[in-house]
Amino acid sequence: MAFKSRRKYCYFTENNIKEIDYKDVKLLRRFTNDQGKIMPRRVTGSCAKMHRKLVRAIKQSRMICLMPFTDTGVE
Template identity: 85%
Template sequence: MAFTSRRKYCYFKENNVSDVDYKDVKLLRRFVNDQGKIMPRRVTGTSAKMHRKLVRAIKQSRMIGLMPFSDTGVE
């Protein structure tokens, strides 16, 4: 269990997605943690190319108010 390495893969390459839409909050949510921080590439396994697009999409989504800049769970 401890040393079994799980193959990391790029979600977007697996699904043949070439563009990340900032309106697709459902998708973007899986690449941020509970606080709303963008997860590092070493955790998600996203390819460098798609990670750049992903980061852009998440930041655009934040600007328009679809995703939180910081989500501490306090309403």
């Protein structure tokens, strides 16, 4: 099996995003899976500094009910 190596990069440093807003659900959704779990850094490729901020934002967003703690797809 031949794997084509892809460059992983931090989305935030690449787009020059310094602060992550917990109200920006559209952005935060990209870093959670379908279940609503936060994706690991080895998958998203985001740098450690921004990942910490991202995790904080996602957890704040969960507290104020903008994002789910768990999303099983059943309403």
